Amino acid sequence: MKKKKQAQKIVFKSERDFPLMPMSTGTMLHNKTGAWRNIKPVIDLDNCIQCGICWKFCPDVSIFVEDEWPVVDYDYCKGCGICAEECPTKCIAMVEEEK
Ligand code: SF4
Ligand code: SF4
Numbered sequence: 001m002k003k004k005k006q007a008q009k010i011v012f013k014s015e016r017d018f019p020l021m022p023m024s025t026g027t028m029l030h031n032k033t034g035a036w037r038n039i040k041p042v043i044d045l046d047n048c049i050q051c052g053i054c055w056k057f058c059p060d061v062s063i064f065v066e067d068e069w070p071v072v073d074y075d076y077c078k079g080c081g082i083c084a085e086e087c088p089t090k091c092i093a094m095v096e097e098e099k
Contacts, residue, residue, distance in 0.1 A: 033060055037079035039094045041072055047091035054083035054092060 012018055015025075043054075054070050055063045062077035063070050072083075084092040 032075045033078040034075045038097050039079045040097055041083050041092045042095050044091040047089050053086050057082050057086045
């Protein structure tokens with residue numbers, strides 16, 4: 001049987017000990033990633049089964065649930081299309097942004 005590799009836990013005492021890397025130390029609320037978007041998700045609620053999968057998969061936490069229905073926050077949705085891909089009823093359409 002193959003031996004498991006010994007994992008070594010790296011512990012940093014403070015942020016100053018971190019290796020050089022990009023990181024955010026403040027809130028992302030001001031980084032409105034919606035400005036990057038050229039296509040946007042539009043949810044057809046008539047075919048939504050309120051499963052919450054789009055909410056769970058959105059990498060930008062741009063879908064919230066209001067009165068048990070999914071709502072897209074277009075200030076932060078960057079149009080990646082993951083919600084549309086994962087929706088089991090395919091009721092999310094990715095449509096071109098109007099300029
Ligand atoms: S398109 Fe991407 S960022 Fe926008 S709501 Fe769907 S999963 Fe989230
Ligand atoms: S994944 Fe699709 S069916 Fe499920 S809550 Fe979102 S929009 Fe509705």
